[in-house]
Amino acid sequence: MHTIEFSMPDKPDPKAPAGTPTEDRPVLHRFEETPEGFRWREIELLQYKPEGTHFKGITRQALFNRPDEIPAALRYFEIEPGGYSSFEKHRHVHAVMILQGRGRVLVGDSVYDVAPFDLVYIPSGKWHQFRADDDAPLGFLCLVASDRDRPECPGEEDIAVIRSIPGLDAFVRL
């Protein structure tokens, strides 16, 4: 892993907050492409959501989540071909970068085709849903603030609106 090993004395930084942990964490998480999808060494594969909401075929990996160091979390989600994320909204925003595959994303009143490295900004309060194409997975990074509200699912009234708009009704999975 290391190509060179040498010892440069690290002098303690007098300005560092007491107890700053810097020593006991791996510097490198090596990427691995597997038949089951993208993986990173020593990073746990997690359930997409602990509670039951309507989604299909998603994995989640918390790539960086140390709120004491950066008050934001960088997660990787991978949706299997034909799968989708929950249709939801919340006050916090998402900053997304597509990493692999193909799919579409609904944001507010529009649907966008997405491809690797495209950036998607999901504003506060907008309904949104990601869908992978039927013949490809959709993998993406999603950056959120550590301090954020819980997602809201559509109520009966919202569902009635969705059902009344053909383009929306055809896209949304509930």
Next chain:
Amino acid sequence: MHTIEFSMPDKPDPKAPAGTPTEDRPVLHRFEETPEGFRWREIELLQYKPEGTHFKGITRQALFNRPDEIPAALRYFEIEPGGYSSFEKHRHVHAVMILQGRGRVLVGDSVYDVAPFDLVYIPSGKWHQFRADDDAPLGFLCLVASDRDRPECPGEEDIAVIRSIPGLDAFVRL
């Protein structure tokens, strides 16, 4: 760009802070691979550093930088073949994901080979430097807290230490 356009009424969210801007920003920044490197539509190509430090052949693009929404910034850096970033340290941490190319990174007292999608964590107070291989660029995402300290460059005493350690002296560009 949009494959479907329809109008779903967005009811104002009574819990949203007054003046929350959600309407006037593009949802999608399309990725483009160009002969000059990775680019995103409507995202400005920036100088690597405003002040003069020792680096070579780097561009910077601020992919997401809205501290009022997420108190962290996601930047993309691209180092040309043979180029390098500043040798520096600071109290804030970096969470890095390699996006393209090949290179090496010095973190503290070790050098790591890196390849696409590898994750690199740069702890508080550790000297670090990225170098692209001579035959490939090195492009990477770098996540930082919005509230962060300025980088520190090596002083004369640090440079004397670097010069006294053959492995370090051979790697570091000052």
